Amino acid sequence: MSKSTAWKFGIFVVAWLCWTSLSFGAQGAITDPVEVTALLAIKRSLIDPNKILGNWNRGDPCTSSWIGVVCLEDGYLHVQQLLLLKMGLSGSLSPELGKLLYLEIMDFMWNSISGSIPMEIGNITNLKLLLLNGNKLTGTLPEELGYLPNLERIHIHQNNISGPIPVSFVNLNKTKYFYMNNNSISGQIPPELSRLSSLVHFLLDNNNLSGYLPPQFSELPSLVILQLDNNDFGGTTIPASYSRMSKLRKLSLRNCNLQGKIPALSLIPNLGYLDLSLNLLNGTIDGQRLSEAITSIFTGTIPVSFSNLPRLQILSIANNSLNGSIPSTIWQDRALNGNGRLTVELQNNKLSNITGDTNLPPYDTVWLQGNPLCSNTNLVSFCGSESDAENKNQGPTNNTSDCQLQCPPPYEPSPRSPKAVH
Template sequence: MYQPRAWTYVAVLAVCLCWSSLQAGVQHQVITDPAEVAVLKAIKKSLIDPNKNLSNWNQGDPCTANWTGVWCFDRSLDDGYLHVQELRLANMNLLGTLSPDLGRLSCMITLDFMWNNISGSIPKEIGNIASLELLLLSGNQLSGPLPEELGNLRNLDRIQIDENQISGPLPKSFANLDKTKHFHMNNNSISGQIPPELSRLPNLVHLFLDNNNLSGYLPPEFSELPNLLILELDNNNFYGTKIPASYGNMSKLLKLSLRNCNLQGPVPDLSRIPKLQYLDLSGNQLNGSISLGKLSDEITTINLSNNTLTGSIPINFSGLPQLQRLSIANNSLSGSVPAILWNDTTLNATERLILELQNNKLTEISGSTEIPQNVTVWLQGNPICLNGNLDNFCGSEIGDENDSESSTNSSASCPSQACPPPFENLPVVCFCAVPLLIKYRLKSPGFSDFHPYKSTFEEYLTSSLDLNLGQLDIASYVWENGPRLSMSLKLFPAYVAANANNSHFFDMSEVQRILGEFTSWKIPDKDLFGPYDLLQITLLDPYIGGAFQNLILRFMFVFGSDLMLI
């Protein structure tokens, strides 16, 4: 996770190739390096800006006049100039292409063009920015291959190019990115074999390559990645490939998702992975019996559906305390259904267990047919359902339960407390305040049902943002394809019961601090929730204009066309 560096300019100078640094001893007024000003103008020239978000890019000096989305180091380097530290131009409805001149911003740490409509290729010149730590290009229309030169970014912490139209192979040079923790390359058209050289990446934590055109075999060397937590390769075509048995040695793995990959062979024994939370091997051609040992006590989801598995249901699927969903539907499993699957479980009021066993060759239930509260068992399409006394198991399928929720924070205990829009009651008290609205998405959560973890998530997010629990309202959440969990969050100013001077608004410095936490990935990953996407931030009317005007201009890189005045 990217953290702002306490080091400042000595380390930066080591990697910046700024021509102006040669002008030692020359006294300058503190302004932006003229070479970088020319680069910014070239970048703007290559873009189409229909909303005129970059209209102030021809007014004054980029660093001192606060050009939209341009963030500079807060003091000059030894050459006497200010230098661009970050380009944050997400969510601005930009079109056009990325200028090769980007590679001349040689001191830059963050390059963010996420959630625009930029087309063309990724310039190979970006590989010249040796200081770059965050390369964020998700959600555009970028095409063409990934440049080999990106493998030169030895300080890169995160590369996000997901939801584009990138094609061609994965460069072997990416094996040089030994500081990179996050590879988010899903939902593109990347093809060819996954380079086994990627197994040399010592700090890789998340590898998302799902929804591409990858083929060949699964590198068994991935088991050598010492810090890998999430591996998602869904919806590729590894036709005829077996899942390497060595994947059972991934000691830190939390999530393994290989859905719809045309895989064959047996289900590997993953019982040696001590903290595995989520396993999805559905929609393949896996065969043979399920010879898994006892999986991790932290497992929430097991999906082996839509394969050609045979044999009996292992009793090792019972006694898993966190299990929310077991799906082994649409196989050729036979024999009896062990009632211990639902009898050996204790659920509280917020927990559910769904057992999807339909469309197999199961003939009887071994044990009690009494189903505990909050447990659903589906057996439709098995011979056992020819017995007319099993309506609890063989009734009409309801379909997948949609784990989603919408709520309001208006309390029935204060009906007379009418808050005029855009004011709202705080989640737990009758006090009118104006929230910040955040559209947030868990990209790879380690669960199937959010209900039991909602309060844990609230504690995690508020503590990460240094807020109180009462300042957060999860207005709604819904599952999206992936599966990913999208949320609408409301953040409220702090309220203290004994304080007669509670503010109805965040002050400007607090808004800036909170937005900075989200946009710089300062919120630490938590194993259960995985990485997040920031999709949209909305400021309501009282935060627009006046003392907040400069703040709005500085954060237009986030709001862009999604800025809403209400």
């Protein structure tokens, strides 16, 4: 073979090897067929009136940019994120979701999906975020969800989920955020959940919970928000151990049929939002260490200690059975109002008098409509006009300017794969 021929043959071999490599590489860069079949089953179970998932029947899910599909490459391409939030979808969740074994984020938030949560989701051991809130889901919480070892968030709030909290949830050691409020979840809160050392937010307000508040929750080392309003704990008490929740910033137990003495909650160093209203509690709160916003309830008279709250911005004790006099030192003591403004809501009680100076500081607001003292026409600045009364008598303000006390940290998908498709 001449040198010229050998050189040409060598070029041909190199070219063929390059083409073969690219060809086999292209063939390898396809989505796992099991996952493709699962995605098609998921689509069939959904109703998509806006045809947003119209490209789910063309090409490969990962290489053809299927809407809402984010992939990673591991030999095959695998579905890592399924982002179908706010797409106007209805229908149901397919059990085939459980075949997306590489899935880390499942996001169906704010659609109109009905039916139950498939127990097969418990097969997705890589799952970190389960985001199903704002749908019409029914049925019970599958026990299998408690065996997701990497789950960090479970957002199922604002659905119609019923039944108890599975005891298997005690295994969710990495879960930080439980958002299960606004459902019909019933039964006792499992005390065993106190073993979840990563738990930061625990929201189960507006459900049908019963039983008692687990004293063991004081052992949760990272808990920042405990929100259980509008459940029925059957006349039980607030555990005294809750005063040891060192990280707690928001405790909301409004309308929970709680009775007995209020524990020493002022020992919680960072507590900034407290709502114990519409219960049958008694006692006082030493408020020197409470910060930013307090909503609570008392029978009897208003404690003078409220004038010692240096960071108070909102004091709401409306719609209760307070009687006697109101000490004006609550709003006159300027050390109280270090943040510049104060709102005091005491409407719809049985208060008969204001002791001390009745000149209201210019940046403060005090509402006293619906109390006997408002028969005194000299207290217009406190009792307002009839139209003001109609607006304010609807109930106390439940608000705080510090969203950290109410809102979860923002969730923003961060695709780590160059195959990411939104």
